[in-house]
Amino acid sequence: MTFNGAKPRRNQNGSVGVVKRQTAHFTKPLRLRCGRTLERYTLAYETYGTLNEGGSNVILICHALTGDSHVAGYYTDDPAEKPGWWDEAVGPGKMFDTSRFFVICSNVIGGCQGSTGPSSTAPDGRPYGLRFPAVTVQDMVRAQRHLLDHLGIDALFAVAGGSLGGMQALQWAVEYPEMVGHCLFLASTPRSSAQNVAFNEIGRQAIYADPRWNDGDYYDADPPQGGLAVARMVGHITYMSEHSLEQKFGRRLQNHDALPYQFVDPEYAVESYLKYQGEKFIKRFDANSYLYITKACDYFDIGEGAPTLADALRVAKARFLVVSFSSDWLYTPEQALDLVTALEAIGLDVRYHLIHADFGHDSFLVEVDLMTNVVGGYLNQMWTKTTSNYPVE
Amino acid sequence: MTFNGAKPRRNQNGSVGVVKRQTAHFTKPLRLRCGRTLERYTLAYETYGTLNEGGSNVILICHALTGDSHVAGYYTDDPAEKPGWWDEAVGPGKMFDTSRFFVICSNVIGGCQGSTGPSSTAPDGRPYGLRFPAVTVQDMVRAQRHLLDHLGIDALFAVAGGSLGGMQALQWAVEYPEMVGHCLFLASTPRSSAQNVAFNEIGRQAIYADPRWNDGDYYDADPPQGGLAVARMVGHITYMSEHSLEQKFGRRLQNHDALPYQFVDPEYAVESYLKYQGEKFIKRFDANSYLYITKACDYFDIGEGAPTLADALRVAKARFLVVSFSSDWLYTPEQALDLVTALEAIGLDVRYHLIHADFGHDSFLVEVDLMTNVVGGYLNQMWTKTTSNYPVE
Numbered sequence: 001m002t003f004n005g006a007k008p009r010r011n012q013n014g015s016v017g018v019v020k021r022q023t024a025h026f027t028k029p030l031r032l033r034c035g036r037t038l039e040r041y042t043l044a045y046e047t048y049g050t051l052n053e054g055g056s057n058v059i060l061i062c063h064a065l066t067g068d069s070h071v072a073g074y075y076t077d078d079p080a081e082k083p084g085w086w087d088e089a090v091g092p093g094k095m096f097d098t099s100r101f102f103v104i105c106s107n108v109i110g111g112c113q114g115s116t117g118p119s120s121t122a123p124d125g126r127p128y129g130l131r132f133p134a135v136t137v138q139d140m141v142r143a144q145r146h147l148l149d150h151l152g153i154d155a156l157f158a159v160a161g162g163s164l165g166g167m168q169a170l171q172w173a174v175e176y177p178e179m180v181g182h183c184l185f186l187a188s189t190p191r192s193s194a195q196n197v198a199f200n201e202i203g204r205q206a207i208y209a210d211p212r213w214n215d216g217d218y219y220d221a222d223p224p225q226g227g228l229a230v231a232r233m234v235g236h237i238t239y240m241s242e243h244s245l246e247q248k249f250g251r252r253l254q255n256h257d258a259l260p261y262q263f264v265d266p267e268y269a270v271e272s273y274l275k276y277q278g279e280k281f282i283k284r285f286d287a288n289s290y291l292y293i294t295k296a297c298d299y300f301d302i303g304e305g306a307p308t309l310a311d312a313l314r315v316a317k318a319r320f321l322v323v324s325f326s327s328d329w330l331y332t333p334e335q336a337l338d339l340v341t342a343l344e345a346i347g348l349d350v351r352y353h354l355i356h357a358d359f360g361h362d363s364f365l366v367e368v369d370l371m372t373n374v375v376g377g378y379l380n381q382m383w384t385k386t387t388s389n390y391p392v393e
Numbered sequence: 394m395t396f397n398g399a400k401p402r403r404n405q406n407g408s409v410g411v412v413k414r415q416t417a418h419f420t421k422p423l424r425l426r427c428g429r430t431l432e433r434y435t436l437a438y439e440t441y442g443t444l445n446e447g448g449s450n451v452i453l454i455c456h457a458l459t460g461d462s463h464v465a466g467y468y469t470d471d472p473a474e475k476p477g478w479w480d481e482a483v484g485p486g487k488m489f490d491t492s493r494f495f496v497i498c499s500n501v502i503g504g505c506q507g508s509t510g511p512s513s514t515a516p517d518g519r520p521y522g523l524r525f526p527a528v529t530v531q532d533m534v535r536a537q538r539h540l541l542d543h544l545g546i547d548a549l550f551a552v553a554g555g556s557l558g559g560m561q562a563l564q565w566a567v568e569y570p571e572m573v574g575h576c577l578f579l580a581s582t583p584r585s586s587a588q589n590v591a592f593n594e595i596g597r598q599a600i601y602a603d604p605r606w607n608d609g610d611y612y613d614a615d616p617p618q619g620g621l622a623v624a625r626m627v628g629h630i631t632y633m634s635e636h637s638l639e640q641k642f643g644r645r646l647q648n649h650d651a652l653p654y655q656f657v658d659p660e661y662a663v664e665s666y667l668k669y670q671g672e673k674f675i676k677r678f679d680a681n682s683y684l685y686i687t688k689a690c691d692y693f694d695i696g697e698g699a700p701t702l703a704d705a706l707r708v709a710k711a712r713f714l715v716v717s718f719s720s721d722w723l724y725t726p727e728q729a730l731d732l733v734t735a736l737e738a739i740g741l742d743v744r745y746h747l748i749h750a751d752f753g754h755d756s757f758l759v760e761v762d763l764m765t766n767v768v769g770g771y772l773n774q775m776w777t778k779t780t781s782n783y784p785v786e
Contacts, residue, residue, distance in 0.1 A: 034654040134654035194638035194663040195630070201664045202626045205671070206599055208657055209619035216656070226602030233595045234627065237588070242725075245587035251694060259692065261427040261527035263609070263684055264601055268691065270587040271594045278598070291656055298661065299652065301644060329722075332635075 014092035016048045019073035021114060024150045030143055036133035043147050044069045044114025045106035048090055049098030058153050059096055061105040062161030062168035065293055066285055068113035071105045088368040095376040109143040110135040110292040118288035130216035135292055137300045141171045160184035162364040167300045173316040182382055183318040184375060187328055187364040189335035190309060191301040199238050200294035203231030207287050216288050228287040229278030236277045241327035241360030245270060310342040320350040321378045325363040407485035409441040412466035416507060417543050423536055429526035436540050437462045437507025438499035441483055442491030451546050452489055454498040455554030455561035458686055459678055461506035464498045481761045488769040502536040503528040503685040511681035523609035528685055530693045534564045553577035555757040560693045566709040575775055576711040577768060580721055580757040582728035583702060584694040592631050593687040596624030600680050609681050621680040622671030629670045634720035634753030638663060702735040713743040714771045718756040
């Protein structure tokens with residue numbers, strides 16, 4: 001799989017091989033921040049590697065907006081099958097080294113890849129649609145906590161995520177401080193900015209504007225694919241940098257030697273690329289889930305209600321690795337530094353890496369080698385220190 | 394009128410008062426760059442100030458994407474009427490001082506504010522719709538040239554414009570070098586980048602996705618207002634800066650003390666603002682014109698076909714004032730500097746001002762006082778030097 005038009009350099013290390021999506025069904029109610037309760041719900045998840053005897057080698061990976069539980073490996077032996085979305089990062093000898101760690105990822109609550117969300121069947125036998133309750137990052141994390149309980153896991157060596165996944169990782173460190181050893185916060189923000197909200201809202205408006213959306217009640221008819229494709233294009237452009245778009249496409253025409261002067265069909269390669277991204281996305285994603293999960297991003301402000309961001313973080317006990325990318329204009333280095341500064345102010349252990357990378361927000365997925373050095377190196381060091389008897393520091 | 398949420402400081406100088414939109418009808422064919430020809434067309438225009446005897450005091454203002462010929466003044470005596478879109482800049486004693494200059498602005502060909510465009514009636518008596526030929530910045534400029542011929546004007550003291558208007562100003566300097574004394578290139582680019590094209594294409598895709606667009610044939614039915622509103626929101630966010638959005642809206646809720654957790658209706662103030670911008674825009678703009686004019690922006694590359702940008706500019710004889718804004722991420726200072734560097738390389742007279750301003754691309758409209766100093770000061774100096782007998786320099 002290529003992101004952002006850049007081909008990730010293939011990691012020479014091993015693959016997790018053929019994996020299976022699992023599901024856990026919960027009848028323990030999930031009380032949501034919006035005040036409503038999900039009486040029963042399902043989480044889809046995958047695991048890679050082996051849980052050690054003491055249960056001390058667990059890494060929870062939290063996925064981004066349109067991700068899912070299928071982080072790595074393959075579902076079949078079909079050589080044409082694409083691996084999970086972060087296959088380059090999860091496997092024996094990789095960034096998240098499955099010869100050492102037991103890695104878990106679950107599809108977020110509100111999603112559409114096996115976990116309960118607006119496209120799921122409600123107790124009345126019909127799809128929820130907009131009757132599904134609003135979900136927040138806190139709710140996603142609480143659901144994940146139920147999953148860990150279900151799996152008999154009571155501690156996380158690390159929780160890690162990029163983008164929305166980073167928000168979840170941070171929420172974990174605050175919500176369940178006793179459980180989290182290390183928080184790996186990648187290409188993310190402690191607080192969605194007005195511009196973050198604005199871009200998400202434009203995507204939602206594109207879905208609302210599609211008559212097929214029908215107030216979210218479209219599961220027995222044509223889904224609002226036109227609107228969802230536009231929403232994806234809006235999102236996608238925020239994942240790339242001006243530089244990467246220019247390098248990859250510039251003003252190159254698509255299948256034409258001279259401008260055809262036409263509408264609808266692409267003229268420039270960059271238009272064709274956007275169209276392709278939209279078309280690819282609507283095959284795999286539910287429009288209502290897109291609404292719910294972008295809202296969860298927008299609602300995220302870890303400091304909400306506290307006098308300062310530092311006050312909100314004071315409860316945390318994890319060590320932090322914060323990584324941002326120089327060309328990421330969606331979740332900027334400045335936003336990540338707000339977190340770093342607040343963590344430092346309360347004396348928590350935090351390492352910050354600003355990675356010089358050209359691929360914008362998507363750099364966290366594209367820059368595999370750099371990320372392997374930074375994140376894999378951090379995990380390696382921390383694991384060694386933890387398992388040897390030397391105190392860390 | 395306020396832009397960008399910032400209230401322009403009211404200029405203490407005079408207003409052009411009540412003005413009238415005029416129209417000129419042309420039967421001289423306009424051969425377009427796409428290879429097609431408009432046999433007859435109309436341009437709407439306005440003028441402010443008085444043409445002097447020698448015809449040496451003409452300034453042509455070129456409008457931006459969604460602008461029109463109504464730059465300044467009022468159409469009625471109604472005190473509630475909003476003035477033209479750059480009223481702060483055009484009038485006695487203002488940036489474009491109408492006590493000295495004769496200012497002209499015409500609605501671009503392809504537009505929907507009085508000039509012939511896709512919503513106009515074709516020779517067969519029906520609206521053109523997508524049958525209207527593609528237009529480029531060069532075509533806009535050539536049509537303006539016909540208008541000047543019609544008005545008996547054979548020289549421009551200056552041609553000025555921001556954004557798409559700047560592209561037109563630059564095209565003027567290259568297309569009719571003998572006619573242009575000064576080219577004022579504001580918040581613009583000599584070449585639309587891949588990212589510029591991408592944002593415009595997303596807006597177009599939002600329009601295409603609206604079933605009411607109906608391949609551009611909607612003039613006897615409901616227009617594609619949903620799609621056009623989304624297109625406007627996409628555009629609008631590129632006109633503002635992250636900083637200005639944060640300053641104005643932050644995470645403030647709209648009419649709520651606590652998050653209502655709802656869809657469609659705005660929760661955050663920034664969402665309400667975007668919605669308002671969309672709703673306001675669809676009342677005044679035609680969706681097909683939006684398609685045509687964004688395409689004209691995308692097609693713009695003044696260096697196209699020449700070995701280098703400098704080579705393409707070598708024919709120009711004007712003096713240049715290039716102004717860009719530190720927070721403009723649509724047409725960046727770097728893009729403007731490409732023009733400056735090329736002009737310097739061929740020994741043309743160019744002054745460059747990078748204005749430190751927080752309002753993003755819209756700064757050229759919002760930062761009236763700074764712009765009056767820079768642009769008004771430049772015009773004042775150049776006019777004084779031209780009309781005194783001292784050579785300029």
